[in-house]
Amino acid sequence: MTGSLRSDTQETVLRGTPVVPGVGYGPVIRPGRRPDVPIDTSVIDDTARGAELERFRTAASTVSTRLRGRAELATGAASEVLSANAAMAQDRGWIRAAEKLIAAGSPASSATDAATEQFTAMFEKVGGLMAERVTDLRDIRDRVIAEILGVPEPGVPVPAVPSVLFADDLAPADTAGLDATLVVGLATSLGGPTSHTAIIARQLGIACIVAVAGLDDIAEGTPALVDGGTGLIVLQPDTTSAVEQVAAAKAELDRVSQWSGPGATADGHAVDILANVQDGAGARAARNSAADGIGLFRTELCFLDRDTEPTVDEQAEIYGQVLEAFEGHKVVVRTLDAGSDKPLRFANHADEANPALGIRGIRIAEQDRGILYRQLDGIAAAAKATGSSPWVMAPMIATAAEAAAFAADVRERGLKPGVMIEVPAAALLAEHILEHVDFLSIGTNDLAQYTMAADRMSSQLAALTDPWQPAVLALVAHTAKAGAAAGKPVGVCGEAAADPLLACVLVGLGITSLSAASAAIAHVGAKLSTVTLDQCKEAAGAALRTDSSTAARAAVGAILN
Ligand code: PEP
Ligand code: MG
Numbered sequence: 001m002t003g004s005l006r007s008d009t010q011e012t013v014l015r016g017t018p019v020v021p022g023v024g025y026g027p028v029i030r031p032g033r034r035p036d037v038p039i040d041t042s043v044i045d046d047t048a049r050g051a052e053l054e055r056f057r058t059a060a061s062t063v064s065t066r067l068r069g070r071a072e073l074a075t076g077a078a079s080e081v082l083s084a085n086a087a088m089a090q091d092r093g094w095i096r097a098a099e100k101l102i103a104a105g106s107p108a109s110s111a112t113d114a115a116t117e118q119f120t121a122m123f124e125k126v127g128g129l130m131a132e133r134v135t136d137l138r139d140i141r142d143r144v145i146a147e148i149l150g151v152p153e154p155g156v157p158v159p160a161v162p163s164v165l166f167a168d169d170l171a172p173a174d175t176a177g178l179d180a181t182l183v184v185g186l187a188t189s190l191g192g193p194t195s196h197t198a199i200i201a202r203q204l205g206i207a208c209i210v211a212v213a214g215l216d217d218i219a220e221g222t223p224a225l226v227d228g229g230t231g232l233i234v235l236q237p238d239t240t241s242a243v244e245q246v247a248a249a250k251a252e253l254d255r256v257s258q259w260s261g262p263g264a265t266a267d268g269h270a271v272d273i274l275a276n277v278q279d280g281a282g283a284r285a286a287r288n289s290a291a292d293g294i295g296l297f298r299t300e301l302c303f304l305d306r307d308t309e310p311t312v313d314e315q316a317e318i319y320g321q322v323l324e325a326f327e328g329h330k331v332v333v334r335t336l337d338a339g340s341d342k343p344l345r346f347a348n349h350a351d352e353a354n355p356a357l358g359i360r361g362i363r364i365a366e367q368d369r370g371i372l373y374r375q376l377d378g379i380a381a382a383a384k385a386t387g388s389s390p391w392v393m394a395p396m397i398a399t400a401a402e403a404a405a406f407a408a409d410v411r412e413r414g415l416k417p418g419v420m421i422e423v424p425a426a427a428l429l430a431e432h433i434l435e436h437v438d439f440l441s442i443g444t445n446d447l448a449q450y451t452m453a454a455d456r457m458s459s460q461l462a463a464l465t466d467p468w469q470p471a472v473l474a475l476v477a478h479t480a481k482a483g484a485a486a487g488k489p490v491g492v493c494g495e496a497a498a499d500p501l502l503a504c505v506l507v508g509l510g511i512t513s514l515s516a517a518s519a520a521i522a523h524v525g526a527k528l529s530t531v532t533l534d535q536c537k538e539a540a541g542a543a544l545r546t547d548s549s550t551a552a553r554a555a556v557g558a559i560l561n
Contacts, residue, residue: 016187016212017462018231019198021523023249024185024207025225025242026163028218031174034142034154043105056098056108059147063140064089066153074176081200082176088133089140094119109145116141126343126355139171158182164226166215175200184246185226187233189215202519207249209233211462259526261290263514265507269533272330272513273525276493278302280321286518290525293330295441295515296493297322299375300336300344309346309371315378316385323386331388332441332493332515333379334420335372337361337395341457347371356455361396361422362406372409380413393418393441398425400432407436420493422446427475430482430490440483441515444494448472467496468549473509477544480510491515500527501553504560507533508540531560 044052064086071082088094097118101111120134142154156165156174164185165178175197178186183206191197191210201208207228218224218235225234225242229249234242263273274295275286279302283294302318303310310318323331338344339360347368352358365372376392383390394406397419403426410417418439421427427447430440444467449456451472454464467473476492483490491513496502498520504527506514514524531539542555 012235014187014212014214014218014233014235016209016215016231016233017466018208018228019210020186020201020206020208021229021249022185022205022207022253023225023227023229023246024162024164024183025237025246026159026161026184026223028166028220028222028224029157029159029163029183030165030220031156031167031170032152032154035146035149035151040107040110042107044102044107046105049103049105052108053099053102055148056102056112056144057095059108059112059144060089060095060098062147063143066143070177079176085136085140085171088136089144094137109148112141112144112148125351135169135171139174156183164224166218166224168216170197175204178204178206180204180206185224185228187212187215187226189213202517205253205519211460256522256526259290259522259529261525262292263525263528265528265533265536266530267532267534269507271507271511271528272491273521273528274330274332274491274493274513274515275518275521276515277322277518280318280325282518283322283325286521287325289518289521291518291521293326293332294322295330295332295491295497295513297331297333298337299334300338300342303336303344303346304342307345309374310378312374312378312381315375316381319379319382319390320386323382323388323390327386327388330391332391332393332418332491335362335375335392335394336364338364356449361420362394362402363396365394365406366402372406376409376413376415380415383415389416391416391418391439393420393439395420395443396422396446397433398423400429400436403433404436407438421475421479421490422450424451424475427479430479431485434482434486434488437488439489439491440479441491441493441513442476442479442511444472444476444492444496447475447494451475463549466549467494467499468502468543468552470544470546470548470552472496473505473540473543473552476506476511477509477540483512484510489513498524500524501556501560504528504531504536505540505543505556508536508538527560535560 067082067086071079074082094115097115098111101114102108116137120137123134146153159182162182162184165183166187169188169190186201186206186208188197188210189212198210207226209228209231222235225237263271272292274293275291276296277283277286277294278298338347340355347364379392392410392415397403403419407417416438418437420441420443422443445456448465448467452464454461456465480490489512492506492511493515497514498516500523503514503524516524539556539559543552546552546555
């Protein structure tokens, strides 16, 4: 639920979706103005077009080099995002589109703008993750135009005192360059929990809230307290109380970072706490957390930029890196979840009217079984080469027949089969699906999307896709019960597992493992270690009896906090 309200003390409180816990307090700052794109309909003289082309090429290459330089100074996700943006400023399709316009007489700045609009329209049509790249490409456009016009680079100012940054949305290049000692809180009116802003803020440890209504009206310089744990922003708070809240949050973060596993409740009920990764580098980074293993390896993310299918050997090499990083530990590899917000050029086909309900996940294999076979061969080869026994699961399973066919293909290669529960139909018939597979893993991001009929990428619908929705929790409960009856493990690997309080509820519902981004693992493990299994069960029962996500949070908070 987003919006603003007045508290008893006349402080104004804004509400958004919490994405990175922590509390930051300081005056509001805002990103610098983007350059105005000159509306220039003049036609460049034939003889000057060569020079105009050169101005564009030099500007695009300067922006790319500058971003690459910043990528080298940054680490982890921030560095990856900056490198991807540096590459985008040199994208051949985009450059060619602008060059074509300049060759036809368009001035360099207008051509940059028009070429960008061509591409953003295409990204928006595809939707999902591609639509998120619109912010990235528009940011590149603004930087290139600023360079062409010789005006300062747009972006976030460096404040003189610790401040909180409010923006519509931030370009990844801006978020990645933030200094966490000076920007102590971040709030955006757009974006979702899986946006680049959220991912980088998590890595930098900056308290962050997205999808905040009413942010635009707040003037620069207004003192504000940003609580990334609750999703609340208090404007003009009482200074003493604000300083105390910041200190308390810092002490809590210090305490949490001491947690080193293994996952268990205060009374010793063991729960595997695992990491979500997307490649070998992510898996190696996860080794530095207290993760017991990998609960979700999103293999499709390794191939987003590929035109052609990777060979079995190439796949084996990539998967082997992840298996090697967690040698001797549990690793759950997910087969390609291509389609919808993560289209793969070699696996997905042309336009679909409704890609989230279209051919994605295991449905790709219904069209072309060979893609699945070659991937399973790659996983089996990686397992053999590293001497490991990975678990392998399929995304977007809707029927028991799909689960049965997948399990047979996995077993044939000596691997352990499971499926993701992301479609309400699969949750409701979990007991039948469990007749065929050895484990289940609930993807709460998609389960919430399909249960609530609300696009998970939409910031306006963030309250509906909240995994605290009691209807989503009821499906989790049903699935966990089926797992317990069959004596088979049921994990959660969606964002719900990264929320410490909700993680305790999941355990109370009977979930046996929790898999989350590395940065969330200590928060989840530390919280779980302070509560008993009975308290988790009591909290789960209370959440299930509510009729809204807000009521569920409140009921659980009263028991576990
Ligand atoms: C999910 O849907 O919860 C999940 C873990 O899969 P993804 O986020 O990759 O769709
Ligand atoms: Mg999913």
